[in-house]
Amino acid sequence: MAEDDLTQIPVGELETVSQLLASNESIQIAFSVMIIGIIGISIGYKQLSRWVGSQKFYYQKPHFSRFVRRAILPFFAIALITAINIHIQTGLLFGEDLSIVGDEHISPAETFAKILNTFNILVIGYTISHLIPIALNKREKTELEKVDFDAWFEMRGFIDDGDDLFHKLYTWLPPKVTPEDMDEEEFKELLKTKEGMLELEQFRTAKGNPIGGYEKLVDKPFEEWKKSERTKYEKYYQKCISGNNQSGRKLKPGAKPDEIFPIDVWRGEKRINSYEPIIPSSRPPGYAKRKSEGIPKSAKQIIPIGIFLVTILGVVAWWGVDLIYLATATGGLAIGLGLALQETMQNYFAYILIRKDKIFLEGERIKLDTGYNGYVHKITPRVTYLRDALNESIAIIPTRQLVNAQVINYTQGIKMVPAIVDVGVSYLNDPKQVSAILVKVGKRAMKEVVDGKGRHLIRQIRCPYLKHNQSSCGCDKDIHVDINQPVVRFNQFNDSALDFSLWVYVRDYGAQFKTKTDIRMIMYEEFKRYDIRIPWPIRTVYQGDEKREQEEIDKLKDKRNEVIDKYGIGDIGRGSGEDE
Numbered sequence: 273m274a275e276d277d278l279t280q281i282p283v284g285e286l287e288t289v290s291q292l293l294a295s296n297e298s299i300q301i302a303f304s305v306m307i308i309g310i311i312g313i314s315i316g317y318k319q320l321s322r323w324v325g326s327q328k329f330y331y332q333k334p335h336f337s338r339f340v341r342r343a344i345l346p347f348f349a350i351a352l353i354t355a356i357n358i359h360i361q362t363g364l365l366f367g368e369d370l371s372i373v374g375d376e377h378i379s380p381a382e383t384f385a386k387i388l389n390t391f392n393i394l395v396i397g398y399t400i401s402h403l404i405p406i407a408l409n410k411r412e413k414t415e416l417e418k419v420d421f422d423a424w425f426e427m428r429g430f431i432d433d434g435d436d437l438f439h440k441l442y443t444w445l446p447p448k449v450t451p452e453d454m455d456e457e458e459f460k461e462l463l464k465t466k467e468g469m470l471e472l473e474q475f476r477t478a479k480g481n482p483i484g485g486y487e488k489l490v491d492k493p494f495e496e497w498k499k500s501e502r503t504k505y506e507k508y509y510q511k512c513i514s515g516n517n518q519s520g521r522k523l524k525p526g527a528k529p530d531e532i533f534p535i536d537v538w539r540g541e542k543r544i545n546s547y548e549p550i551i552p553s554s555r556p557p558g559y560a561k562r563k564s565e566g567i568p569k570s571a572k573q574i575i576p577i578g579i580f581l582v583t584i585l586g587v588v589a590w591w592g593v594d595l596i597y598l599a600t601a602t603g604g605l606a607i608g609l610g611l612a613l614q615e616t617m618q619n620y621f622a623y624i625l626i627r628k629d630k631i632f633l634e635g636e637r638i639k640l641d642t643g644y645n646g647y648v649h650k651i652t653p654r655v656t657y658l659r660d661a662l663n664e665s666i667a668i669i670p671t672r673q674l675v676n677a678q679v680i681n682y683t684q685g686i687k688m689v690p691a692i693v694d695v696g697v698s699y700l701n702d703p704k705q706v707s708a709i710l711v712k713v714g715k716r717a718m719k720e721v722v723d724g725k726g727r728h729l730i731r732q733i734r735c736p737y738l739k740h741n742q743s744s745c746g747c748d749k750d751i752h753v754d755i756n757q758p759v760v761r762f763n764q765f766n767d768s769a770l771d772f773s774l775w776v777y778v779r780d781y782g783a784q785f786k787t788k789t790d791i792r793m794i795m796y797e798e799f800k801r802y803d804i805r806i807p808w809p810i811r812t813v814y815q816g817d818e819k820r821e822q823e824e825i826d827k828l829k830d831k832r833n834e835v836i837d838k839y840g841i842g843d844i845g846r847g848s849g850e851d852e
Contacts, residue, residue, distance in 0.1 A: 302356055302384070306391070309352045317345040326526030331509060332502070334534040335410040339403060346399035350392055357388040390587050397583025401576035408575075413536050420501075420543060421494055428473075428743070432549040437500055441493040442486040444473045451475065451483040474738040476748055505535045508552055517552035529558025546746070615672070620653040622672040627651075631674075636683035637661070637781040640669075661782075682781040687750045688731055691776050691784035693791045696769025698805040700818070700825050703770060705832040707760045707841035709802055710774050713795045714758020715839065717776060721790045729783040730776045731755065747779065760842040768809050802835070803828045 321341050324330050330337040424430055429438035446463060450456045454475070462468030475483055490496055512532045515522040523531040533541060533550065541550050625631075632638050632648050638658070639645040644667050649657040656674055658667040682689060697706050718730045728735065728747035733755070735744035759775035774791065778784050799806065803825055 302359075303387075306353060306356055306388070310349055313345060313348045313352065317348075320344060322526065326524075328509065328525065331525065331532060331534045332505070334536055335406060335413065339406050342402045342406065343399060346395045349395050353388050353391050353395070357385055357392075386591075390591070393587055394583060397580055398576075401579035401583070404579070405575050413539075416539070416543070417498065418494070420539060420547070421497055423543075423547060424497060427547065430547045432504055433500065437497070441488065441490055441496055443489055444469070444484055445487055446472055446484045451477060453477050471738065474744065476734045476738075501539070502535070504549075505538055508533075508538065508550060511552040519553035521553075523553060527557070531557045615670075616654065618672040619655070619670055622675045623651060623653045625675055626671070630684070631679060632681050632684065636681060638682065639680040640674075641678035687779055688755070688777040689779075689781050689784055691730075691778045691787040691791070693774045693788050693795070694763070694771065695774070695795065696766055696771050696806060697799075698807045698821075698825075699770060700822055701770070701804055702829075702832070703762055704836060704841050705802075705829075706770070706772060706804055707762065708836040708839050709798050709804060709832065710760045710772060710795075711758060711839045711842050712835055713791060713798050714760070714774055714776055716794050716798075717787065717791045718757065720794070721787050723783075723786070729778050729787050730757070731779055732757070750779075758842070768807050802832050 324337055324341055327337075424438075425442075429436070446469065450459045459472075462472050473482075473484065477483065509532065511517050512523040513525065517523070525532060531553070538550055541555075542548065634648050634650060636648050637646070638648060640658075644658060646658040646660045646667065649659040649666065651657075651671065654671060655668050656671050658669065660666070695710075718728070718732055719736045721729050722745075723729060727745035730747065731751055732747050733751070735746075735748045738744055755777055757776050761773045761775065763771040763773055765771075774795075776787065776791070778787050798804070805825070
């Protein structure tokens, strides 16, 4: 719209405000008192906020603390403005009757009162716009607490629970009939002892289902569990401020950047790390804040802007400004900004879709149709960072391109990745004996290959720890398909060897590399024990004494046949009815 048109926008009563302020000294004093008072309240609010942020209750009840901090400033501001308004309405401020000549006579007291009411409305709108997201965030955190409780129940307690909390709240009831995959006599024997009952409680069927059921020992186990979690957080907080932590120094509440997690962030960190205990001072200062950087505004964060804009428009309309003219004046500007920010908005909404549909998340391993394979390091409304698995590079890709790209996610959904080890053996070895020994290698690997925390890397129907009445490490979780491991395949007759492959399924993409290394170590031991030979490549006429080699190999023939009797040969030679 042209500049001449803008001058025609009707502004109603706004044109009397400047005249009013200049017309009377008492009004100017009242207005100055209000501005100075609000500035003083703001300074006091900052000091109070700093004090609240350094107190223990700020960390234990962060939502309540944020609610109070947001409400204090508006409360005192409204009280100040209302007090001045009362003086006006009761005639204590103005000693004379003033009017401003225009289309109609307007009382200065009424106009100034309207200005004060405008301030009150804006403050109330600002307050509501910021308190609603806090309430919604509190509700969301409460829902996440229930998710944590369900995970706690599924895991039969967290690692850092004290005094076997789970069995204080629930008791296990055995099934009335013998479960599948278990002998009836064995089932009856296990029912007779406490250790046997514990083993039955931890038993999983071939499909991964538990047996029996649980009965509550208390009326509200969820509330008791919440008390336990708050107690654990209390211990965490005390270790932080006392210096009894791995850094050896006392962490200061309210420090910038933050060094202590509030309880809601503490719960979130536990959730991300499979509910393992949070070690005080295990993260650098400001870790939680830096982790949230680059995340675009969610719906809850946009709510304050929307509510406040609506409040401003309502106030503007109340003062007599024609919103139609205002909308027309700003329409062209909005169109121009929309065209200029087209790609930016595409990236933003692409981010929203990726987050909403959970196509991939930070930390997951993906492969793009361009061939790049790496971990999702960070997703922002503008670009997404992919980190190479060997940390040799970072790919920076516009987020909007990932919506239309073909993405292979190695982490999400079925958390099973094959770890395949190929090996060639001599033609003089019996393929059935080799298959049996490879099955033995695979079964050893399933039990022995673990990470630094003692958790199995290879997925299994039933965690081996359960046989010793220990908690499962999780290797028997998240199995959505029927698997029968290890899998041995006789691939082909090669030029110089019989080619075999050993397959096992690991818990994630990165676990396959250590698993393959450990399998090769076990394979070397077993091949040496049973004289399974890995031949040199044969490129010329063979000059060896084949008869002598065969006699040497046959010396351990009976020992290898014992392996066949004990471990079988996998599914080789059986009709599977399907191709791999």
